[in-house]
Amino acid sequence: MNPERLAELEEERGFLLRSIRDIEAEHAAGDVDDADFHTLRDGYVARAAAVLREIDDGRSSLIPKQHRPLWRRVAIVGGTLVVAVALGVFVADSAGQRLPGQSLTGGKPADEVAIQLANARQTMGTDPQASLEAYAKVLEIDPLNVEAITYAAWLKIIIGNQAGDQQIILDALPELQHAIEIDPTYADPHCFLAVAAGRFLTTPDAELGVREATACLEANPPAMLQPQIEQLLAELTLGSPTDSAPPTT
Amino acid sequence: MLAEGLNGLLGHTALIVGFAASLFGALALIAAIRLGNPRLIRTVLPYGWLALGGAVLAVVVMERGLINRDWELAYVQKVGSYDTPALFNFTALWSALEGSILLWLLLLAIYTAVIMRRYRERLTDPLVGWALVVMFIVTAFFFFLALGPTDAFKPATAPNFAMCCKGPNPLLQNHVLVLFHPPILYLGYVGFTVPFAFAIAALVTGRVGEGWLVETRRWALFAWGFLTVGIVLGGWWSYEVLGWGGVWGWDPVENASFLPWLTGTAYIHSVMVQERRGILRVWNLSLLVATFSLTILGTFLTRSGVVNSVHAFSDSTIGPFLLGAFGVVVLVSLGLIAWRGDRLRSPGAIDSPLSREGAFLANNVLLALFAFVILLGTVFPLIVEAKDNRKIAVGSPFFDTMSQPIGLVLLFLMAIAPALPWRKASGELLRDRLFWPAWCGAGTLAVAVFLGATDFAPLLAFGFAGFAGGAAIRQLVLATRRQGYRGFLGRTNGGMVVHLGVIMIAVALAASNSYTRTAEFTLNKGETVSFAGHTFTVENVYDFTTSRSVGIKADIAIDGGQAYSPAISKYTAFGMDVATPSVKSSFTKDIYLTLEAGSKPSTGLAKIKVFIKPMVVWMWVGGMLCAFGTVLAAFPGRFRRRPTDAVSAPVPLEEEVAGV
Numbered sequence: 083m084n085p086e087r088l089a090e091l092e093e094e095r096g097f098l099l100r101s102i103r104d105i106e107a108e109h110a111a112g113d114v115d116d117a118d119f120h121t122l123r124d125g126y127v128a129r130a131a132a133v134l135r136e137i138d139d140g141r142s143s144l145i146p147k148q149h150r151p152l153w154r155r156v157a158i159v160g161g162t163l164v165v166a167v168a169l170g171v172f173v174a175d176s177a178g179q180r181l182p183g184q185s186l187t188g189g190k191p192a193d194e195v196a197i198q199l200a201n202a203r204q205t206m207g208t209d210p211q212a213s214l215e216a217y218a219k220v221l222e223i224d225p226l227n228v229e230a231i232t233y234a235a236w237l238k239i240i241i242g243n244q245a246g247d248q249q250i251i252l253d254a255l256p257e258l259q260h261a262i263e264i265d266p267t268y269a270d271p272h273c274f275l276a277v278a279a280g281r282f283l284t285t286p287d288a289e290l291g292v293r294e295a296t297a298c299l300e301a302n303p304p305a306m307l308q309p310q311i312e313q314l315l316a317e318l319t320l321g322s323p324t325d326s327a328p329p330t331t
Numbered sequence: 332m333l334a335e336g337l338n339g340l341l342g343h344t345a346l347i348v349g350f351a352a353s354l355f356g357a358l359a360l361i362a363a364i365r366l367g368n369p370r371l372i373r374t375v376l377p378y379g380w381l382a383l384g385g386a387v388l389a390v391v392v393m394e395r396g397l398i399n400r401d402w403e404l405a406y407v408q409k410v411g412s413y414d415t416p417a418l419f420n421f422t423a424l425w426s427a428l429e430g431s432i433l434l435w436l437l438l439l440a441i442y443t444a445v446i447m448r449r450y451r452e453r454l455t456d457p458l459v460g461w462a463l464v465v466m467f468i469v470t471a472f473f474f475f476l477a478l479g480p481t482d483a484f485k486p487a488t489a490p491n492f493a494m495c496c497k498g499p500n501p502l503l504q505n506h507v508l509v510l511f512h513p514p515i516l517y518l519g520y521v522g523f524t525v526p527f528a529f530a531i532a533a534l535v536t537g538r539v540g541e542g543w544l545v546e547t548r549r550w551a552l553f554a555w556g557f558l559t560v561g562i563v564l565g566g567w568w569s570y571e572v573l574g575w576g577g578v579w580g581w582d583p584v585e586n587a588s589f590l591p592w593l594t595g596t597a598y599i600h601s602v603m604v605q606e607r608r609g610i611l612r613v614w615n616l617s618l619l620v621a622t623f624s625l626t627i628l629g630t631f632l633t634r635s636g637v638v639n640s641v642h643a644f645s646d647s648t649i650g651p652f653l654l655g656a657f658g659v660v661v662l663v664s665l666g667l668i669a670w671r672g673d674r675l676r677s678p679g680a681i682d683s684p685l686s687r688e689g690a691f692l693a694n695n696v697l698l699a700l701f702a703f704v705i706l707l708g709t710v711f712p713l714i715v716e717a718k719d720n721r722k723i724a725v726g727s728p729f730f731d732t733m734s735q736p737i738g739l740v741l742l743f744l745m746a747i748a749p750a751l752p753w754r755k756a757s758g759e760l761l762r763d764r765l766f767w768p769a770w771c772g773a774g775t776l777a778v779a780v781f782l783g784a785t786d787f788a789p790l791l792a793f794g795f796a797g798f799a800g801g802a803a804i805r806q807l808v809l810a811t812r813r814q815g816y817r818g819f820l821g822r823t824n825g826g827m828v829v830h831l832g833v834i835m836i837a838v839a840l841a842a843s844n845s846y847t848r849t850a851e852f853t854l855n856k857g858e859t860v861s862f863a864g865h866t867f868t869v870e871n872v873y874d875f876t877t878s879r880s881v882g883i884k885a886d887i888a889i890d891g892g893q894a895y896s897p898a899i900s901k902y903t904a905f906g907m908d909v910a911t912p913s914v915k916s917s918f919t920k921d922i923y924l925t926l927e928a929g930s931k932p933s934t935g936l937a938k939i940k941v942f943i944k945p946m947v948v949w950m951w952v953g954g955m956l957c958a959f960g961t962v963l964a965a966f967p968g969r970f971r972r973r974p975t976d977a978v979s980a981p982v983p984l985e986e987e988v989a990g991v
Binding site for chain 1: 366367457536537538539540541542580581582583585586638673674675676700703704707708709711712713715722723724725726727728729730732733
């Protein structure tokens with residue numbers, strides 16, 4: 083039976099039951115005499131019984147619940163779960179630290195650059211690979227971002243040095259030079275180039291080291307870098323590079 | 332605290348009357364339906380008019396307060412100022428939480444009154460009665476919010492003009508679109524209350540067949556149309572005001588508007604399947620419940636302060652109530668669906684995936700997936716913050732990465748679905764019907780490549796857009812051949828006009844996201860620079876002052892012609908810099924100029940940023956087409972196709988009907 087018809091019957095049932103109650107109240111109050119009361123009530127009761135039978139028939143003719151095969155249910159639930167978990171992993175992977183004033187989601191490309199730079203700075207000391215990935219995301223959005231170019235190159239140099247792989251270091255040097263070309267007034271690539279040339283190359287390039295260390299100091303480097311670069315410059319100028327620790331960021 | 336003035340008194344009285352009228356209206360209707368008393372049912376009409384009167388009076392009084400600068404009201408101190416121009420003083424009503432709830436309330440009361448008037452002869456029909464009960468309850472809830480947690484008529488302390496009365500947020504007093512975007516968007520949000528109310532009424536009365544769908548078809552369509560136009564206008568406002576060169580940034584407010592749009596779009600497609608085939612009953616009810624609940628959830632996300640910090644939520648006056656309302660709506664709706672489960676079983680099934688209903692189902696699955704992705708991305712930072720007390724953000728790349736493939740498949744389905752018949756399509760029929768649309772797609776792709784388009788995703792988008800556009804035009808051509816101008820009317824044909832609008836928006840997004848070129852220049856007055864085939868000459872850099880702001884402006888001549896004047900204004904009351912871009916628009920591309928910090932009128936130095944953005948205008952034209960198509964779809968003309976007619980059956984002509 084059509085649900086609309088069933089609902090109509092149920093409404094009619096409500097009307098008939100209310101009418102029976104109504105006629106009983108009228109009779110009890112003495113407004114309807116016994117003969118009329120019995121005639122009217124019997125009529126309503128008969129109609130209500132017919133409607134109730136029809137409702138019962140209608141309910142029994144409703145479409146029975148279909149039992150889907152187990153494999154189909156498992157496939158639907160499993161598929162939904164897999165999609166949900168994959169999306170969860172992806173969104174977790176895409177999330178980054180929220181900066182002050184930063185929107186909860188989305189934002190302008192500049193905001194995304196700021197988020198990824200913050201991520202990169204945060205993970206630089208603990209997870210260089212994650213930091214490198216964050217810088218790569220910055221460079222996808224803003225290929226000329228001088229901080230990302232500089233620090234991605236510096237991380238590669240550190241990784242190359244730890245792995246004893248000179249080629250990684252040599253490959254990273256042009257990236258620092260590229261950062262210097264973009265913004266010659268930015269101290270950090272000068273400082274890192276000086277350190278790499280003076281300390282990390284198998285054959286140190288003292289001339290490059292001195293030139294870049296000087297440029298670094300002239301460009302007002304970060305306070306934590308300054309004493310280390312001054313020490314490096316002194317060593318390179320004297321021609322006796324030492325094994326002192328490279329600058330940290 | 333100042334004593335309550337006339338505006339405060341009138342406002343509170345109006346809200347109390349409205350609240351009482353909505354509440355008593357709901358209670359009286361419930362009693363009348365339960366008792367089956369037609370005379371009692373008729374008595375609810377004055378309650379509806381009283382509620383509307385209360386809402387109208389509250390809004391009028393608040394506007395009066397804003398226009399007269401009634402500093403006795405805390406809300407006027409919050410968003411009013413002596414310096415705000417009349418237009419933005421008027422729109423200040425919806426520039427903050429308390430006033431925007433008043434606007435919501437006004438629209439809800441109007442919808443309720445219109446429903447009451449429209450169905451005044453059928454109030455004794457339990458379906459209409461219960462739908463009105465739901466409308467009254469929702470209206471009473473918003474009256475309650477306006478009276479308590481977001482009281483716009485709260486008396487203020489004496490104004491300290493050094494601290495207060497600065498006017499609306501500078502971004503909301505910078506463009507005329509502020510007048511249109513929020514009310515139209517709210518007309519969409521609030522409009523979905525009507526189909527939701529009828530859905531609940533259908534569940535309560537057990538009349539879960541196709542009858543209630545017919546009642547709510549146009550209401551859902553209008554709500555969807557307003558929501559669509561509101562979203563497009565929001566993008567336009569963002570483009571013209573925020574100065575970052577984009578239209579959509581996936582921020583929580585945008586996502587909150589997009590979520591009900593996605594589920595609403597799914598609904599207006601799948602409802603046709605139910606009307607035609609009697610299937611997807613639970614799905615359609617769930618989509619309507621989801622659409623309505625997402626408007627509540629979106630309001631919670633954007634109005635409770637939760638986006639700033641999960642912990643700010645508990646301090647918010649409105650957050651717990653909205654979250655509670657969301658929970659109640661979801662639980663009650665799901666409970667009713669479960670209760671009526673035996674009547675919601677479909678008499679049929681999808682015979683073949685290669686059918687119109689199959690395509691609609693696929694479209695629905697994709698739209699639901701899209702909504703889930705956006706919802707997940709939006710609430711994920713809240714969950715992490717609540718659990719780990721760690722503040723994170725989900726950036727645009729997540730949303731861009733996910734929306735691209737889903738959008739492409741949806742475009743493909745828009746091409747295929749109009750050609751599919753109900754029940755089952757043969758390969759031969761599909762070949763025949765998709766022949767010209769496929770050539771349109773191939774032609775569009777070839778033109779795009781010829782014009783220099785590169786990269787796989789945008790090229791695919793252009794190809795599918797051409798394919799889908801061809802399918803929509805084919806349908807319209809066939810319909811107008813048969814029926815003349817009436818071939819543009821009706822749900823199917825109006826829907827094709829909407830499809831053309833959506834396709835234009837998709838093409839604009841693909842082109843502007845993929846091929847925008849940007850450069851930054853520092854130029855002295857009189858200097859010229861070339862970029863992307865255009866020259867930019869700095870003619871002048873100068874200071875300017877208005878009653879609200881001081882700033883700098885540069886006149887930049889593009890290609891030696893008309894000068895465009897991007898500016899940076901510092902709104903003195905707020906100390907906030909607002910960049911105002913200047914845009915040269917054409918049908919193929921926009922040249923979007925912004926002035927950057929560091930520009931110096933004293934030395935004639937201008938730092939400018941140039942965006943060359945292809946096809947942005949298509950987005951606004953597409954939005955207008957969507958609105959136009961919605962109107963065409965809602966007004967089917969004199970002779971309407973029955974939902975059970977074959978897809979290609981002609982609509983009967985006047986002569987045939989008259990037996991001539």
